[in-house]
């Protein structure tokens with residue numbers, strides 16, 4: 329198969345922009361929703377893990393093991409076919425939740441590491457001022473841990489964005505699905521794959537920019 | 552004159568696993584007393600201070616705070632801690648907050664006093680430790696001596712009845728030690744009850760009302776500074792003073 333010419337790709341990119349626009353918005357929605365829920369889930373399991381209660385730690389370990397130990401596509405299918413067999417769940421939420429639980433496991437590990445990396449003296453200083461453990465966690469430890477989490481979180485966001493392409497397999501019309509469909513309908517797979525790669529690169533650039541600006545904003549105390 | 556008893560321990564014991572770190576510690580500190588706790592490394596000075604602030608849990612014995620025995624089951628440790636301020640060797644300032652935010656954090660979120668009032672009091676305290684011009688700076692921009700003075704202001708903001716200092720000048724460059732010691736001296740002159748772990752013998756001699764010498768988890772000798780330095784009673788104290796005099 330010959331590579332399509334630059335002019336052809338460019339022309340197709342322009343012509344298909346309306347078709348891709350909706351797909352891009354869906355990919356973005358899937359990514360943002362799954363990241364936000366993933367952060368909540370990740371924080372929850374990270375806190376379970378660092379709690380002094382053993383059984384909660386085991387629960388957290390089990391979750392991380394299950395998620396990291398199985399392919400994302402299997403998780404998506406289980407959620408899609410499994411859950412929607414029991415009660416009706418919109419396709420979008422099946423995909424978003426599967427992605428959120430998947431991201432959550434990795435984000436839990438990120439938070440666990442950065443929380444534990446905050447100097448012990450910080451908690452002691454908070455406690456010595458009369459703070460409860462949870463207040464010190466919320467006001468002293470988590471803000472510092474969160475800042476250190478940003479670079480690895482940014483990385484996880486990019487992975488999450490690309491992983492959202494697997495939602496194509498439960499017929500979500502996100503970027504990848506639209507690209508393969510258009511490609512086979514027009515007998516021009518390569519052109520559309522190149523185009524979809526460009527969209528992903530744009531989204532990654534956007535995400536990177538967002539993460540970097542948050543990081544800069546939070547770094548004031550280092551200046 | 553009967554002095555008010557601020558803190559007392561009765562046969563306090565603390566073990567880390569097999570390691571018996573505090574052995575039957577009996578110590579009484581009265582209002583406005585400055586007690587300097589000295590002793591070799593590993594003798595248990597930090598552990599004693601940390602027990603007094605419940606950062607470590609005692610194994611046996613009791614701690615009586617202002618005439619009231621503290622019971623872990625009944626009393627909220629967090630309330631007890633508000634009466635006891637602590638200053639650490641490594642400052643432990645909150646790096647993500649400005650100097651002012653460090654000082655008002657606990658008054659606002661623990662004591663729930665209005666922000667305006669907390670800010671006003673914090674500014675006064677920072678003025679007292681000579682740092683009112685650094686209010687809006689982050690800790691990373693301060694020298695060690697300045698950090699420690701902020702840490703002192705932060706502890707004072709909770710209006711504690713007793714202040715504990717664990718080697719407050721040990722992490723400082725020599726030329727910065729003086730500013731922290733003079734802040735502490737002022738505090739002592741204002742009548743604050745203080746327990747200070749220190750290797751600064753000059754400070755101990757000048758400011759302390761009592762010197763307590765610890766060795767291997769026991770209190771060996773308690774005396775006023777003059778007697779302690781010129782006329783120690785215990786053999787081990789004499790040995791210790793010989794080694795420190797050499798420094």
Ligand SMILES: Nc1ncnc2c1ncn2[C@@H]1O[C@H](COP(=O)(O)OP(=O)(O)OP(=O)(O)O)[C@@H](O)[C@H]1O
Nearest residue numbers: 567570572590591592593594595596597598599718
């Ligand atoms: N959390 C801990 N777990 C186990 N052992 C500990 C712990 N904290 C202190 N120890 C041990 O307890 C003993 C007393 O320690 P402590 O820190 O109270 O000594 P110190 O008198 O403050 O010494 P230094 O002058 O070096 O600060 C030491 O042997 C130390 O190793």
Ligand SMILES: [Mg+2]
Nearest residue numbers: 596597598718
């Ligand atoms: Mg010590």
